[in-house]
Amino acid sequence: MKSSKEIFEILKDEFGDKILELKEDIPVDPYIIVTPDSTEKIARFLHDSSDLQFDSLMVLSGVDDNNPVKTKNEDGTESLSGGTLSVYYHLYSIPLNHKIVIRAVTEKENPMVQSVESVWKTADWHEREAFDMVGIRFENHPDLTRILLPYDWDESSFPLRKDYKNPEFYQGMKIPY
Amino acid sequence: MGILDKEFSDSNIIITNFDNLMNWARLSSLWQLGFGLACCAIEMMATSASHYDFDRFGVIPRNTPRQADIIIISGTVTLKMALRIKRLYEQIADPKYIISMGSCSNCGGPYWEHGYHVLKGVDRVIPVDVYVPGCPPRPEALLEGLLKLQEKIRNESSVKKTA
Numbered sequence: 001m002k003s004s005k006e007i008f009e010i011l012k013d014e015f016g017d018k019i020l021e022l023k024e025d026i027p028v029d030p031y032i033i034v035t036p037d038s039t040e041k042i043a044r045f046l047h048d049s050s051d052l053q054f055d056s057l058m059v060l061s062g063v064d065d066n067n068p069v070k071t072k073n074e075d076g077t078e079s080l081s082g083g084t085l086s087v088y089y090h091l092y093s094i095p096l097n098h099k100i101v102i103r104a105v106t107e108k109e110n111p112m113v114q115s116v117e118s119v120w121k122t123a124d125w126h127e128r129e130a131f132d133m134v135g136i137r138f139e140n141h142p143d144l145t146r147i148l149l150p151y152d153w154d155e156s157s158f159p160l161r162k163d164y165k166n167p168e169f170y171q172g173m174k175i176p177y
Numbered sequence: 178m179g180i181l182d183k184e185f186s187d188s189n190i191i192i193t194n195f196d197n198l199m200n201w202a203r204l205s206s207l208w209q210l211g212f213g214l215a216c217c218a219i220e221m222m223a224t225s226a227s228h229y230d231f232d233r234f235g236v237i238p239r240n241t242p243r244q245a246d247i248i249i250i251s252g253t254v255t256l257k258m259a260l261r262i263k264r265l266y267e268q269i270a271d272p273k274y275i276i277s278m279g280s281c282s283n284c285g286g287p288y289w290e291h292g293y294h295v296l297k298g299v300d301r302v303i304p305v306d307v308y309v310p311g312c313p314p315r316p317e318a319l320l321e322g323l324l325k326l327q328e329k330i331r332n333e334s335s336v337k338k339t340a
Contacts, residue, residue, distance in 0.1 A: 149294065150257045159293040166293055170256045177289045177297045 001098045004030040007052065014045055031088070031101035036113040039087075039104050040140070043116040046091060046102075054091040054100070057120035061088045062130025065105075066162045080163065083108045085136050089116070106136065115141040133160040196335050203246070203272060204235075204330040207323070210245035210265065211238035214252025217279040217313040221251040224316040234323055242268035247326070249319075250305075253281040253288065254296045266303045274330070276322050277305040280312045287312075 002010075008022040011032065019042075020033040034042055046054040068083035089102040104113050115138040117123045127138045128147040135158035138144055146153060152171075158164065166175050209231075213221055225231045225238065239245045242265050254262060266273070277299050280286030285297035299305060306329060309322035 164293065171260060173256060173259055173296060173301055175256070175293075175297075177285060 001096055002051065003098075004032070004100055007098070007100050008032055010049070010051060011042065011045075015042060018042065029090075029099065029101045031103045033103050033105060036087070036104040036106040038114065039089075039102075040114040040116055040118065042102070043089070043119040046100075047119050053093045053095050055094055056092045057116070057122045057126075058090040058092050058099075059088075060090075060116075060123050060126035060130065062086075062134040062136045062160075063088060064108075064134050064160065064162045068108075068163070085111045085134055087113050087130060087136060111136045112139055113137070114139045117141055132158070134158050135161065196333070199335065200331050200333055203333075204327040206235040206237075207247045207274070207326070208235075208237050208239045208245050210242055210248040210269065211240050212248060212251070212265070214250070214254065214258065215279075215281065217251035217281070220313045220316055221249055221278065221319060224319050229316040229320065231320075231323075234320075234327070236323065242266075243270065245269050246272070247274040247276060249276045249278050250282040250299045251278040251313075253286070254299045254302075255294050256296055257294070259296045259299070259302050262299065263302045274306045274326055275299075275303055276307045276309060276319075276326060278309045278311075278319060278322070279314055280310065283308050283310065 004022065004024065008019070011019045011034075015034075015038065018035050018038045020035065022030065022032050024030045046052050063086045065084045065086055068080035070078050070080060073079055084105050085108050086106070087104045089104075090099070091102065092099050106113050111134075113136055115123065115127055117127060117138075118140070124142070125147060127136075127141055128144060130136050131138060131141075131144055132146045132148050135156075145151065149159070154167065157167065169175060213219075223229060225236070236247075242248075246269070248262075248266060248269065250262065266275070277283050281288065281295070282299040285292060285295055288295035289297055296302065307322045307326045309318050311318050314322075
């Protein structure tokens with residue numbers, strides 16, 4: 001059984017600057033922030049390393065961090081741009097009975113995170129849902145299509161993003177109340 | 178007016194008019210499409226079960242729209258499902274009736290404002306005969322809805338347009 005601090009040190013030794021930060025003084029489970037371009041390698045290590053043995057991906061969630069940059073326009077109005085999306089991986093090791101949360105942060109403009117489907121098969125549908133709802137693209141995912149919304153839903157429309165606006169119509173059916 | 182009002186007491190003959198006979202036949206054997214969407218469907222199943230016994234009104238679940246007369250929209254109608262519901266409705270042979278059960282299918286219910294995926298009332302895609310309020314409605318409420326529908330059918334006419 002390893003503490004989150006020990007897990008962080010092991011990862012830091014293995015991956016160096018790909019591992020950014022350990023957040024501990026928070027009311028929720030401590031999490032480790034990693035760069036989105038190496039999640040597959042990190043996941044493979046977390047899974048295979050004999051000290052860690054994270055054999056279970058409990059849940060994978062896509063999150064809109066709701067942190068856009070506000071810029072004042074000349075006419076006094078505000079416009080929002082940028083911000084980040086995150087993927088949280090809640091991991092559990094059944095043989096060693098320890099847990100950790102990994103967070104990969106990516107830009108909202110072009111959200112790309114490596115898929116961990118090759119490490120945990122569970123990630124397949126979870127990643128499709130994260131793609132469906134907040135529009136995070138998972139590199140090397142075998143079938144990154146919408147999972148809950150219809151296939152003909154507007155390609156650039158992701159309902160759980162904070163700046164989502166309901167379209168007026170879908171297939172001729174009025175959406176607003 | 179019941180169909181047995183003009184029964185002859187000493188023989189097996191009943192005199193009635195065509196509309197009465199047809200309406201009586203239709204309202205007494207409303208075969209429903211076996212179709213449930215959400216928590217309302219659980220209440221609908223409870224209504225079908227022995228305690229409330231939907232069957233005593235001639236409501237029998239059928240597994241194909243081609244054998245069904247009514248469809249009870251029991252639950253949240255998502256935009257994705259709405260297209261399928263429309264198709265199922267079109268496959269039912271006339272005369273066909275619709276009971277909209279519960280707040281979700283009546284008007285969107287709790288999803289009326291933030292439900293990006295919910296159709297705000299099934300009457301936006303198919304014509305509804307009876308709306309049953311509730312979230313979800315008790316089996317008694319659904320039975321009341323069915324009785325209202327039977328009343329509606331009882332007053333139909335083959336020459337005059339009613340609804």
